[in-house]
Amino acid sequence: MTLKPRRTKVEPPKFNGKRPTINDVARLARVSKKTVSRIINKSPFVKEKTREHVDAIIKELGYRPDPMAQGLASKRSFLVGLIYDQPNPQYVIDMQQGILDVIRGSGFELLVHPCRRQAPDFLQNVRAFVERQKLAGVVLPPSVSEDDALIKILQEFDCPYVRIASVPLDEPEHSIVTHDAEGAQEAAEHLAELGHTRIAHVSGPDTFRSAHERRAGFVKGLKAHKLKLERELDVKAAYTFQSGLEAGRKLMELADPPTAIFCGNDEMAAGVCQAVREAGREIGKHVSVVGFDDSPLASRLWPALTSVLLPIRLMGRMASTRLLGDSLIGEPPPEEALGEVHPKLVVRGSTGPHRI
Amino acid sequence: MTLKPRRTKVEPPKFNGKRPTINDVARLARVSKKTVSRIINKSPFVKEKTREHVDAIIKELGYRPDPMAQGLASKRSFLVGLIYDQPNPQYVIDMQQGILDVIRGSGFELLVHPCRRQAPDFLQNVRAFVERQKLAGVVLPPSVSEDDALIKILQEFDCPYVRIASVPLDEPEHSIVTHDAEGAQEAAEHLAELGHTRIAHVSGPDTFRSAHERRAGFVKGLKAHKLKLERELDVKAAYTFQSGLEAGRKLMELADPPTAIFCGNDEMAAGVCQAVREAGREIGKHVSVVGFDDSPLASRLWPALTSVLLPIRLMGRMASTRLLGDSLIGEPPPEEALGEVHPKLVVRGSTGPHRI
DNA sequence: GCTTTCCTTGACACCGGTGTCAGGACGCGC
DNA sequence: GCGCGTCCTGACACCGGTGTCAAGGAAAGC
Secondary structure, X not given: OOOOOOOOOOOOOOEOOEOOOHHHHHHHHOOOHHHHHHHHOOOOOOOHHHHHHHHHHHHHHOOOOOHHHHHHHHOOOOEEEEEEOOOOHHHHHHHHHHHHHHHOOOOOEEEEEEOOOOOOOHHHHHHHHHHHHOOOEEEEOOOHHHOHHHHHHHHHOOOOEEEEEOOOOOOHHHEEEOOHHHHHHHHHXXXXXXXXXXXXXXXXXXXXXXXXXXXXXXXXXXXXXXXXOOHHHEEEOOOOHHHHHHHHHHHHOOOOOOOEEEEOOHHHHHHHHHHHHHOOOOEOOOEEEEEEEOOHHHHHOOOOOEEEEOOHHHHXXXXXXXXXXXXXXXXXXXXXXXXXXXXXXXXXXXOOOOOO | OOOOOOOOOOOOOOEOOEOOOHHHHHHHHOOOHHHHHHHHOXXXXXXXXXXXXXXXXXXXXXXXXXXXHHHHXXXXXXXXXXXXXXXXXXXXXXXXXXXHHHHOOOOOEEEEXXXXXXXXXXXXXXXXXXXXXOOOEEEEOOOHHHOHHHHHHXXXXXXXXXXXXXXXXXXXXXXXXXXXXXXXXXXXXXXXXXXXXXXXXXXXXXXXHHHHHHHHHHHHHHHHOOOOOOHHHEEEOOOOHHHHHHHHHHHHOOOOOOOEEEEOOHHHHHHXXXXXXXXXXXXXXXXXXXXXXXXXXXXXXXXXXXXXXXXXXXXXXXXHHHHHHHHOOOXXXXXXXXXXXXXXXXXOOOOXXXXX
16 A cells, blocks of 8 residues: 655646647747657658757657647557457466567557457458457467468558567568477477376367477487377367366376376376376376466476476567667667577476386 | 358449448438438437438448548547556557457457557657547556556547556446456465465556555455455566566565465466475465466466466457447447446466465 | 759648538428 | 527537648759
């Protein structure tokens, strides 16, 4: 309830009781409103001296352009859209936070638009959203980033976009690549090096490209150790806890159950852990489990989950930096200017050496 | 990758290659644009026949008013703000989802605005946000809902708001009450009825009213069973996993540690569970643990966490229903029209009878 | 010195709606 | 038939910016 006392309210000098407009600035600066407009838009065709003079008045008045008016006139808003179909709350929050890290203070705002890609009106819905809001750009995490029809619509409306994908796309300037396969490969090798040979995989749904990538990287990692993914140890699930639980039960019921399980994400890994326990076996001892995402959940489980870390917040920063580019004030930190990230395995208690 | 085939694109009849405007509608309907404006704003001063005629043209053209233009002219946008300072991702996601449940399809959109209430520029920041965007309304979950200075700013800009609070406020028409104390009381009684007498509490930070309420309700529940909260069993934490872990360790180091622990939220409960395990004791057997929120985390832990359920998504629906009221199409479901919710204890494996 | 060219600025229409207010149509009482 | 109130509609200015284009002034070329 008690907070530090705040600075006394800094009342910005108001004009005639209300917000100053571009007309007020123009009048006081004795220039046309068009010149003021040029200055707030950083047009290069303004004499240095004029700019300084007007900038001073702008600061004095505390003038800030009205986004609605700008939007109406220029047919482009200052809203960034985040369109997603993601079951994982932490992913969404981190992504939002990353985008906000970048746009904060730049005059842009974040509009969130969850959707269900499977819904029959998905495209109509997104089309209406994009068309009406005249978005400054949209960030597309998986799996919407993989929807070609959606991309077409965005192009049709000249709406800039950045796709976040697990593999390089044909338009690198509009994408952030996460190389999921590398992380999965690392996970497989980690388990193989612990001596496991009967290693199972619980994969995400077909509708996610990442599910394929993670599985493929995993298989590749196994192959590097002369192992392969047995058919009965290759289970499909849905990136949800419940589906992981069911997949885990199926694996535990096998005549010769696996001693290690790599899961396509942490939610499913949590479900698998529960199934392992139900079967009376101990995580990290009888059965090693690895997740993917390194969500907070991973460290809250017991034993804590070994998982593949994806720097989602950084990805959000990268995506919005790409999107807005020069519209932003100042140079972005170098790491944000990149277009790729690499997953990293975080080893915790849920994986341990194979016991005979 | 494979999705059900979608309906073929329903191309809305466009006007001259671009979106139809109010002028197009007016011209085709042979009325003034003002009359069209009246119709889209559901003004009662329009003859039934005129309305039908114009509505037909609107539908035929697929006309939708431009939110920017409406915003500029009416000085009010169609954006709903969610201003929050919440460490719990699941809370935020659920709240967002609840709001979106209601506004979807009504032309409103959701703008997210996380902030740190402790930051020196907190008020300036929110003020700028509200002033510039001319929000249709804002939803204020705890703890920002408890900030009187913030409320004043919103009133100053005539920005409608709904506060979500753990106790009734002095403006019931602008608030959703969650009665946290009831849930905490229920948790205390549950533990007492299991035979526990040395019951600890790990509370949230002072900056959250809910932390007080939950503690107070808990104490009340104890009192009903002639128990009281010992000073050494009353630990303050910060609603985070890490702080819960530290609080749990402190409790486990006591000469006479508690046999049951009620935590102000699930994150802290997860930390406490970990501390209990570190101390070599078993959850639900040697030490019972109860959380608050019933977040997904609760059911993913092992044993699953007994927790107090708060219907956050419903709260989000209620809040936005209140906010937008008549601007929404159709009647809201009765449950959403209410202004109160009541927490409910969900018993799982983390609590069990006291053993001597 | 005069013309040409480039740079800088402003006038004005326009973006797509809403607010104000005046005026026409209509029904009613006398 | 006239006056009056009610109901409905449209003309027009306006919201606060941006796009277009032409003009003014300075610098460069002859």
